[in-house]
Amino acid sequence: MAARRVAPVEADSARHRIRRRVHRARIALRRSGVDYFRGDGSDWIALAGLLLTVPVIAGLTLMDSVWCAPATLVLPIVVGGLLLRPASLLALYGAAAGALIIESVRLGPYDEGPGRVTPGVVLVVAACGLFGLLLAQFRTRVGVPWRRGGTMLFDLRERIRVQSKLPRLPRGWHREMALRPAGGQSFSGDFVVAARTQGGRTLEVVLTDVSGKGMDAASRALLLSGAFGGLLGSLPPDGFLPAANAYLLRQDWDEGFATSVHLVLDLDSGDYELLSAGHPPGLQLCAATGQWEEISGQGPLLGVYDGAEFDPVKGSLAPGDVLMLFTDGLVETAERDISEGIDRLSGEADRYVAGGFHGAAWHLIEAVAKDVKDDRALLLICREVQG
Template identity: 45%
Template sequence: MGVFVLRAWAMTTLGVVVLGLVLTLELLDEEAFSPARYAVILLAVVLGVAFVRSRERLGLQGATSDLMLVDLRDRLVAHGRIPDLPEGWGVDSVVRSAYAEAFSGDFVVASHAPGSPLLEIVLVDVSGKGQEAGVRSLLLSGAFGGLLGAMPRDAFLPAANRYLLAQRWPEGFATAIHLAVRLDTGQFWVSTAGHPPAVHLHAGSGVIETVETPGGPALGVVVAPVFAVHEGVIQPGDTLMLYTDGLVESPGHDVELGIDRLMGEAERVVATRSGGADAVVAGVRAGEGDDRALILVHRT
């Protein structure tokens, strides 16, 4: 109980009291303790104090600290919530962390101002994975969410790059893909920063192809990078797919083969309307060792 409700000084006091009581019982011949029992009690006290001290150094106090971690995770998810879209458009997304950890290095940020025809979506893959990248993901998602929609679409990636450089993190890079879509005409613009290319599924011709964008470097690496823009149109029935490298990369295998496998699974699922983003991720069967994210932007 002390581990969950006490601060470090109180937990230390409790540990001393427990050890003092054990010693007193032994000296008064009230209870005989074997060496194994002594070892177990001492280990429990040491581990309990160490655990509480580590949480206190992080600014986490008692059982309510777990609620704060849950709140942080929920905020990260909320930043990626897709706004309500007009009839004829749909967005399906899924983000899965490595080994089902609470935090993921992949995150989504979206913006669609009421009355505006422009929808913007950014998919980011922070260096590292799982909890290792969770703190950086939370910070960047808040910052990128503030930038997105607050400036011209072609200024977003340069601004995100400047922000990341200013953090001076030892592993401060991230890859990103930025998509802007006019919901009235279907015209779209996509730019990448060290990120795998988007995929366009054409309903009319049945063709599925990668959106070849001369990608710029990852964010946080170069002071003044240039991010090329690919322009196209999402026709009725078309789908655009954004994803992170956790779905297409595997040790000892070519990334291009992974992209081909993802495209084949997307074509099977999306063309037949037998499922959405979850079904595509499940069909790819990527390993659990990396964070994975997928977004499907569909025009009906």
Template identity: 50%
Template structure:
């Protein structure tokens, strides 16, 4: 004889566990929805309206509080209803207390309606994104952190030191310059790409995020010679109106120090030779990414010996509207010779601080072989 199973109850679970799971699921859905905060804000608006009717000297502007809080926590689909309800409460209170209506009170009503209209307009603009103000800010913070995580250098052998610094135009959290790095599975080689996306600051932040993820995947999956051609093809497929970028890509053998450097319309890499104390400029030829198909990129070979350092940077560090890039590189080498003489630790931070420019994004990578 087979016992009949109850519909909707998972096999092997007791009724108590089923009810507990359903309750937890309902609580989780309620917590994640906008229904609870919307109801609380509506209740707050009603209580404020009652207080203004019972105690006439309670200011009308207190009705702005639930609207402003709703603008921060509610989704664009729910926020207009809360704002309209709060304004309706305001109209009812004003109509119910005509004896205290004076010029100051009328001015307060006008101000509250203007604030409500501003909140409604902002909520309609957020409809494309579909998230509330605080949630949208959290998403942007997460995107910023992901860009910064892409710039973290992998763990290197003890005889190697790497330091990367990213700065954005105007001091914002988003920049058009980024860095991606990948170490081979056997740990013998390191690939690094420093990229400068067209635009600057927040304007280039979204493109920088997309390209940093794509280039990071290409960097670890392709041979060194295929990275820049693949990155160029990827940019061409995006068909962006302003979709070009410059990049410098270096592959280093961590055992011997031999490296290959390729450039796509990017400022050259510079190397400090510890033996002679002189700087060498490694300038490879190659077109800007995203402008022409089947682009070819030349390669420069070199070696990082003990005590040597290699600097890779973007043009925002060395070029300004008043200064040519060649003069900027000369200034960088002069500052590097003086600042790196005291040690390589935190050398990239000291160098970028001395060459600070708030008008463009900057990125600087320092690689040193101890």
């Protein structure tokens, strides 16, 4: 009796599971249909247009295969690779394959004369189709239409440029920032964030070099620049690098370390503090002696271990003094030691002492590290002599 009572319950449960799965499948199909024919991501208009283009091209080829060769079918395939989703591309490829078969049958064997469907034509069309499919799959994975991808990257580059812009300084001060990514690219693993704090009396600048270079480090640099920009001015100067180190550790990146230097400059007195996290030393030109001196704080790399401490070095900029901060790509290469690079940089900078350092940052990068395959950044802060 017990067995006979359990069986109907199990059967009802199985039927319920089947009905639930069917219901979910119907919802998924309905959603997929709605998503296909509605919304900004829809490509049905482009697919319909390209599907109509295929028989038009095939008809022109059958009419005159000399002026409209069979290989002309690569045109809708290339356009489809830029516009369509992978599922839609398969439909387009099926139409193109059917058109090639019809052309091959109607035009005759390829060895009877020009304008026939040759194995080379088939290979070219197939190669273009494969490239378009790979491109569409990548675009689908990224989730950005090809028409907006370039616009988005341009917008990101402009946002980085605006965020890296140094604030205007009061009279008697001059600042410059030059940044050159590796390989002539638009994105860099070096970035700077700056702000005037304490009612505008203090200038805080953070120059950071993210591990890696070029596009490999650009995504991490973009994320860190936003985070560091939010931290700057929100914390006491001695709390910025510990907070940045903790933030970097939370990201848990495989290649997640960075070097950074934090300058806190009093614009009234010229006194400053320099805190460093594994960053190359800065250079200060003392106008009284005409000599360059290395200025470096003590601290480990960001993102290596928790609880790191960063000891500042204090100094002062008198009228005529210049402070240079830079990343290691400017002074260090596989063939050149960092001390040699610093000597070369200071030697090139001596040429601008007499005439002033206006416009010197970019020229110094060109003179010292023009062909270096690494990101390079240089920050100049000058206290001018009042006439």
